[in-house]
Amino acid sequence: MKPVWVTTLLWMLLLVLRLGAVRMGSPEEDSFYYGTFPFGFSWGVGSSAYQTEGAWDQDGKGPSIWDAFTHSGKGKVLGNETADVACDGYHKVQEDIILLRELHVSHYRFSLSWPRLLPTGVRLLQVKYGGWQNVSMANYFRDYANLCFEAFGDRVKHWITFSDPRAMAEKGYETGHHAPGLKLRGTGLYKAAHHIIKAHAQAWHSYNTTWRSKQQGLVGISLNCDWGEPLDISNPKDTEAAERYLQFCLGWFANPVYAGDYPQVMKDYIGRKSAEQGLEMSRLPVFSLQEKSYIKGTSDFLGLGHFTTRYITERNYPSRQGPSYQNDRDLMELVDPNWPDLGSKWLYSVPWGFRRLLNFAQTQYGNPPIYVMENGASQKFHCTQLCDEWRIQYLKGYINEMLKAIKDGANIKGYTSWSLLDKFEWEKGYSDRYGFYYVEFNDRNKPRYPKASVQYYKKIIIASGFPNPREVESWHQKALETCSINNQMLAAEPLLSHMQMVTEIVVPTVCSLCVLIAAVLLMLLLRRQN
Numbered sequence: 062m063k064p065v066w067v068t069t070l071l072w073m074l075l076l077v078l079r080l081g082a083v084r085m086g087s088p089e090e091d092s093f094y095y096g097t098f099p100f101g102f103s104w105g106v107g108s109s110a111y112q113t114e115g116a117w118d119q120d121g122k123g124p125s126i127w128d129a130f131t132h133s134g135k136g137k138v139l140g141n142e143t144a145d146v147a148c149d150g151y152h153k154v155q156e157d158i159i160l161l162r163e164l165h166v167s168h169y170r171f172s173l174s175w176p177r178l179l180p181t182g183v184r185l186l187q188v189k190y191g192g193w194q195n196v197s198m199a200n201y202f203r204d205y206a207n208l209c210f211e212a213f214g215d216r217v218k219h220w221i222t223f224s225d226p227r228a229m230a231e232k233g234y235e236t237g238h239h240a241p242g243l244k245l246r247g248t249g250l251y252k253a254a255h256h257i258i259k260a261h262a263q264a265w266h267s268y269n270t271t272w273r274s275k276q277q278g279l280v281g282i283s284l285n286c287d288w289g290e291p292l293d294i295s296n297p298k299d300t301e302a303a304e305r306y307l308q309f310c311l312g313w314f315a316n317p318v319y320a321g322d323y324p325q326v327m328k329d330y331i332g333r334k335s336a337e338q339g340l341e342m343s344r345l346p347v348f349s350l351q352e353k354s355y356i357k358g359t360s361d362f363l364g365l366g367h368f369t370t371r372y373i374t375e376r377n378y379p380s381r382q383g384p385s386y387q388n389d390r391d392l393m394e395l396v397d398p399n400w401p402d403l404g405s406k407w408l409y410s411v412p413w414g415f416r417r418l419l420n421f422a423q424t425q426y427g428n429p430p431i432y433v434m435e436n437g438a439s440q441k442f443h444c445t446q447l448c449d450e451w452r453i454q455y456l457k458g459y460i461n462e463m464l465k466a467i468k469d470g471a472n473i474k475g476y477t478s479w480s481l482l483d484k485f486e487w488e489k490g491y492s493d494r495y496g497f498y499y500v501e502f503n504d505r506n507k508p509r510y511p512k513a514s515v516q517y518y519k520k521i522i523i524a525s526g527f528p529n530p531r532e533v534e535s536w537h538q539k540a541l542e543t544c545s546i547n548n549q550m551l552a553a554e555p556l557l558s559h560m561q562m563v564t565e566i567v568v569p570t571v572c573s574l575c576v577l578i579a580a581v582l583l584m585l586l587l588r589r590q591n
């Protein structure tokens with residue numbers, strides 16, 4: 062009998078060989094499409110409060126669950142970093158507005174900090190009630206949403222109740238990688254998601270009943286999902302596994318919002334696994350008939366976040382391995398070693414998957430208005446590298462595939478590139494950089510420096526697409542020409558910081574010593590005269 066690790070190694074080797082055999086010639090068969098986006102298409106960039114604001118305890122702000130999570134240490138975040146200061150966006154609002162104007166964006170996607178608006182809010186709810194494990198959170202979130210609608214609804218016309226709730230549920234209540242750091246395998250994430258969906262529906266109904274007629278805004282939810290492509294398109298099991306991947310990823314939240322209930326495949330698989338594990342009821346909670354009716358149709362638009370693609374193949378996980386989200390799906394995710402690796406372990410540039418996901422959402426949910434809420438590339442790189450040509454290629458490929466999806470018939474209204482600034486990246490600390498603007502976190506002033514992609518994205522926005530080959534190529538060249546200047550600025554930063562330290566610390570200290578010495582000498586002189 063072979064040792065388990067040998068069997069697993071051989072099995073993985075067979076998968077890699079199979080990947081190469083089945084996927085000779087990637088699906089990136091379409092040529093680049095030159096054209097422009099529809100009139101009124103909205104271009105933007107995004108960020109989030111906790112990742113950028115800092116000022117974690119200023120002006121009456123209460124602690125968030127992420128403050129508690131990062132302050133506890135214990136290796137929960139790479140380098141035990143926190144977002145106590147982050148980009149210091151709280152004190153640099155006007156400076157960041159200038160950056161937004163420089164990009165020529167028509168919208169800015171950001172988030173509101175619950176404990177900044179209600180200091181005794183979300184952290185207390187986590188400690189006292191267990192957070193999203195408690196159904197009462199839906200009511201508390203509705204009240205919080207009402208406060209936001211009342212305070213900002215005269216200016217904000219597009220609201221997102223939750224951004225990437227799947228990560229909230231899975232990483233917060235399954236793996237423990239995100240706040241609040243609970244590891245309730247196979248149960249906690251489904252319960253949290255169940256209550257999040259109810260909370261979203263309550264917020265939507267509250268806006269629809271009380272605020273819509275006055276404010277004329279829209280309320281939606283933003284869901285992140287990578288595309289799942291069958292490893293072997295001629296194998297029905299792989300095709301079914303890829304469909305299952307999408308339903309467990311996107312359909313988990315989208316299906317209740319658009320159809321009133323969880324995808325049937327989720328109910329079947331989790332129900333069967335629960336029974337095999339000796340449970341009388343499925344680990345996936347159930348919506349009542351009244352709840353299904355209440356939740357269905359609670360989205361004026363669909364927000365989509367997308368970054369990369371995976372090949373999907375069937376793999377049966379025995380129920381005896383114990384309950385977990387990963388085992389419930391009975392599939393394995395693979396990547397093509399030929400895909401461009403952007404530096405982050407999970408992120409590969411696979412533009413054609415974006416078009417397929419957009420078309421899937423179009424057909425699956427009745428062609429809703431779609432706003433892309435997150436799409437971008439990160440890389441771990443040294444501080445002197447602002448020529449992010451890899452990000453330019455990523456933007457060019459993904460935005461072009463989005464344009465093709467619109468030509469296919471997808472009702473895409475806007476695009477939000479991720480993100481405005483380098484920022485705190487959750488459990489990865491400051492190691493991954495998604496920003497158009499480089500932030501020098503080692504400088505207490507947190508200066509921002511434009512990367513080459515700023516100029517490229519700005520050109521796409523101004524042209525609202527890709528007019529012709531010659532012009533698009535000139536954008537690329539001009540964007541890269543800015544690198545040397547920006548790199549010189551960044552390279553000079555350590556010297557400037559040193560000079561600033563000399564000016565602000567050393568010089569005053571020396572002056573103080575001189576005054577003190579002069580005072581002592583004067584005293585000695587007076588004594589001698591006396």
